[in-house]
Amino acid sequence: MTDEQVAALVARTLETKPKNATHWSTRAMASQTGMSQSTVSRVWRAFGLAPHRVEGFKLSTDPFFVDKVHDVVGLYLDPPERALVFCVDEKSQIQALDRSQPVLPMMPGVPERVTHDYVRAGTTTLFAALEVATGKVIGSLHRRHRAEEFKKFLATLNKQVPDDLDVHLVLDNYATHKTPAIKNWLLAHPRFHLHFTPTGSSWLNLVERWFAELTNKQLRRGVHKSVQALEKDIRDWIATWNTDPRPYIWVKTADEILEQLATYLNRIPDSGD
Structure with a gap:
């Protein structure tokens, strides 16, 4: 594969969705691009892409x-x-x-x-x-x-x-x-x-x-x-x-938490400040 083909596959994975599903599978992407299923899988692994996975999050609206x-x-x-x-x-x-x-x-x-x-x-x-x-x-x-x-x-x-x-x-x-x-x-x-x-x-x-x-x-x-x-x-x-109690050790500082939160806000177009 050329670098251009890899870039196009990654962009398509990130920016589009199939017509008949909420997320891409390796089989569906292979059918759309003409690539083999194993090729799509290798590229996704290389770039850490997993369309089948979803994780929840919630941003607090507390003013304080x-x-x-x-x-x-x-x-x-x-x-x-x-x-x-x-x-x-x-x-x-x-x-x-x-x-x-x-x-x-x-x-x-x-x-x-x-x-x-x-x-x-x-x-x-x-x-x-x-x-x-x-x-x-x-x-x-x-x-x-x-x-x-x-x-x-x-x-x-x-x-x-x-x-x-x-x-x-x-x-x-x-x-x-x-x-x-x-x-x-x-x-x-x-x-x-x-x-x-x-x-x-x-x-x-x-x-x-x-x-x-x-x-x-x-x-x-x-x-x-x-x-x-x-x-x-x-x-x-x-x-x-x-x-035999086991304490849970908190490791992140407040500033580290807030910095990580800022990365989420930067990915939301209408998040304001």
Whole structure:
């Protein structure tokens, strides 16, 4: 292939779409260009092109985005002295699901098999606080997730953190975190300091990474005939995690995050500033 042919193939991949699909395949591109499928594949690999892949993203519209990023990342990279930093959130509507038929266990050459349908047995909500320094988790289960339950969870944290330490909480902008009852509780407990992530930026909260582990290793393939059984498994999983906790190490500075964000904005024609 000539350099001109390679450039034309790359440009066509980036700038056009087939008439009958949302993205190019090697077979479709080969048919349109007269090249072989293996040639198209080699060029795509060389230029890191993968039309079949798509990744999600969301840009925050929070007017205080920059300030909040500096605030939260600053807690991760340079935590205050004589204080503990926790990432806090609630995982609501965790369903106790029982498969409609028994699970068929894995065998050599055959994966575990489960029915596609299930029976709902109820839901629970997990409030969790991930200690940034150690990776330990303080969890509390409730059947509802109102401000009342969040206040109870704050009281649990207050009991478990030594009295001579301040408590810094990283959390999202959920309405239950900002009710008058919560504000009054915070006034009565001045060692608690709340740091809100920007709107639409849950990736800044490290407890979301821990929730993903809980989901992948316990909840997604779990079978529970009752909410009580589900809650017992969650408590057991947290207890096991805390026997050998692993902290998540934040590595990017706020400036590096904002620089990377700028590259996205430069690719959006109407992004403004």
